[in-house]
Amino acid sequence: MPLPPLGIFDKAVAAATNSYQSIATVTVGSGGATDITFSSIPSTYTHLQLRITARTTIAGSATDGIYVQFNGSTSSVYAFHRMVGNGATPSVGQGTSLTETYIDRITGGLSPSNNFGVAITDILDYTNTNKFKTIKSFGGFDSNGSGNVTMSSGLWQSTNAITSIKLFLFSNGFAQYSSIALYGIKSA
Amino acid sequence: MPATYDSLATTTLSSNQASVTFSSISSNYTDLVLIMSVKSSNAVRGYNIQYNGDTAGNYSETQVYADGIGTTYSFRTSNDTKINVSQMAASSTNEYVIGVVNIMNYSNTTTNKTLLTRWGQTSTDGGIVFKVGNWRSNNAITSIYLYPNGDNFASGSTFSLYGIKAA
Numbered sequence A: 001m002p003l004p005p006l007g008i009f010d011k012a013v014a015a016a017t018n019s020y021q022s023i024a025t026v027t028v029g030s031g032g033a034t035d036i037t038f039s040s041i042p043s044t045y046t047h048l049q050l051r052i053t054a055r056t057t058i059a060g061s062a063t064d065g066i067y068v069q070f071n072g073s074t075s076s077v078y079a080f081h082r083m084v085g086n087g088a089t090p091s092v093g094q095g096t097s098l099t100e101t102y103i104d105r106i107t108g109g110l111s112p113s114n115n116f117g118v119a120i121t122d123i124l125d126y127t128n129t130n131k132f133k134t135i136k137s138f139g140g141f142d143s144n145g146s147g148n149v150t151m152s153s154g155l156w157q158s159t160n161a162i163t164s165i166k167l168f169l170f171s172n173g174f175a176q177y178s179s180i181a182l183y184g185i186k187s188a
Numbered sequence B: 001m002p003a004t005y006d007s008l009a010t011t012t013l014s015s016n017q018a019s020v021t022f023s024s025i026s027s028n029y030t031d032l033v034l035i036m037s038v039k040s041s042n043a044v045r046g047y048n049i050q051y052n053g054d055t056a057g058n059y060s061e062t063q064v065y066a067d068g069i070g071t072t073y074s075f076r077t078s079n080d081t082k083i084n085v086s087q088m089a090a091s092s093t094n095e096y097v098i099g100v101v102n103i104m105n106y107s108n109t110t111t112n113k114t115l116l117t118r119w120g121q122t123s124t125d126g127g128i129v130f131k132v133g134n135w136r137s138n139n140a141i142t143s144i145y146l147y148p149n150g151d152n153f154a155s156g157s158t159f160s161l162y163g164i165k166a167a
Helices: none
Strands: A020-027 A036-040 A046-055 A063-070 A078-085 A091-098 A101-106 A116-125 A135-142 A147-156 A165-169 A179-185 B005-012 B018-022 B033-038 B044-052 B059-066 B072-080 B083-088 B097-104 B113-121 B127-135 B144-150 B156-162
Touching: A046 A101, A046 B097, A063 A116, A063 A147, A063 B156, A078 A101, A078 B059, A078 B072, A101 A135, A101 A147, A101 B018, A116 B018, A116 B097, A116 B113, A135 B059, A135 B113, A135 B127, A147 B059, A147 B127, B005 B018, B018 B156, B033 B044, B033 B083, B059 B083, B083 B113, B083 B127, B083 B156
Parallel strands: none
Antiparallel strands: A020 A179, A036 A165, A046 A116, A046 A179, A063 A101, A063 A165, A078 A091, A078 A147, A116 A135, A135 A147, B005 B156, B018 B144, B033 B097, B033 B156, B044 B083, B044 B144, B059 B072, B059 B127, B083 B097, B097 B113, B113 B127
């Protein structure tokens, strides 16, 4: 069994084999999806990772943003910081006391039909009841003449263990063939 | 639960080399991850990726660069013959630049192929880069070709390919 890459192992501790596991995958069908929710997330991992390939149904735009809420919480307890490049000008942004946190921008109806945005989002220490929950995300899209690439961090100001994750778009929903996979990472 | 993150192949160069190829890539995974530790045989150089032998202008990218001392910029390429995925440190240093490339949904035949890459270098011409790249093809990726913009990959450079399998 291969060891996870980029890991740092203490010689006194046995490595955790098979420590990166697929929990669930959602692939959007022909009708699209308003949002995607992972529920009843097991507490047996240390970290979670979302791997996203997605497109929005929004017709009048080339792009839209993905947002996240945890455990059904819609209170104003989320925040984010991000750095974005659009191929011309880098920019930064932030938000506090929000009702959701931000992941990435993906392609919309004005982008070529087979062009999807992607993101990899890590949710760290998601079961730890002594910590607020932090996410970091890296994602973007490129449509051969336009695009966005984003590095962001997000915060949910709750010490509750995460048991559900809801992903939704600023406008409209996820288009067919969008796919979001949830993985769990175990510690030794 | 079955293994989800598999090592597919690793190459450690025993001599300077002009390119590295991963071929006959299994279609059994969802995403691919390239982890590379690379130095140049001479000067600082970027290096690139092509898929399935496609050398036509079917690639594009959008990136952010920051040098840590005040310069930050974003630029893009269009209709390019490759995607620049990382950079090599000069042969005069002991630094091997780490590049991590995630190739998402590489075997999906209904979507173009998008990658995310990031790297950082602290020696000459140092900085950090994060980038998204696109290959305008719905073909599943079966081979990966990596080559530098001049000079060679130095001996000791490593290239590791992993497969991630979704449920």
